[in-house]
Amino acid sequence: QVQLVESGGGLVQPGGSLRLSCAASGSIFSINTMGWYRQAPGEVRELVASISSGGGMNYADSVKGRFTVSRDNAKNTVYLQMNSLKPEDTAVYYCWLWTLGANYWGQGTQVSVSS
Numbered sequence: 707q708v709q710l711v712e713s714g715g716g717l718v719q720p721g722g723s724l725r726l727s728c729a730a731s732g733s734i735f736s737i738n739t740m741g742w743y744r745q746a747p748g749e750v751r752e753l754v755a756s757i758s759s760g761g762g763m764n765y766a767d768s769v770k771g772r773f774t775v776s777r778d779n780a781k782n783t784v785y786l787q788m789n790s791l792k793p794e795d796t797a798v799y800y801c802w803l804w805t806l807g808a809n810y811w812g813q814g815t816q817v818s819v820s821s
Contacts, residue, residue, distance in 0.1 A: 715815030720793060728740070743800045759777075788817070794819075
């Protein structure tokens with residue numbers, strides 16, 4: 707089985723920064739994609755950013771230029787650096803891993819942007 711453990715959420719003022727981390731453990735094939743989804747109250751879960759084991763990245767238009775996804779393959783860890791945060795970034799952020807045709811999710815971490 708695969709387990710994802712997230713950390714780094716919290717409350718921040720508009721314009722501030724946060725860094726999320728997610729460590730994966732278990733049976734993880736070397737070829738995989740990791741990333742972050744988010745879900746605001748009353749909204750559908752949406753992809754924020756993803757990064758493949760080969761380094762290919764994908765971002766939602768709403769976070770381009772503000773968020774940066776990265777990973778440490780040796781540690782099976784993915785990061786999300788979030789800068790210039792806006793109130794509309796408020797959501798529960800979920801770590802995501804795709805490997806061998808299966809999707810895995812973290813428990814979610816709350817990110818709140820408010821003055």
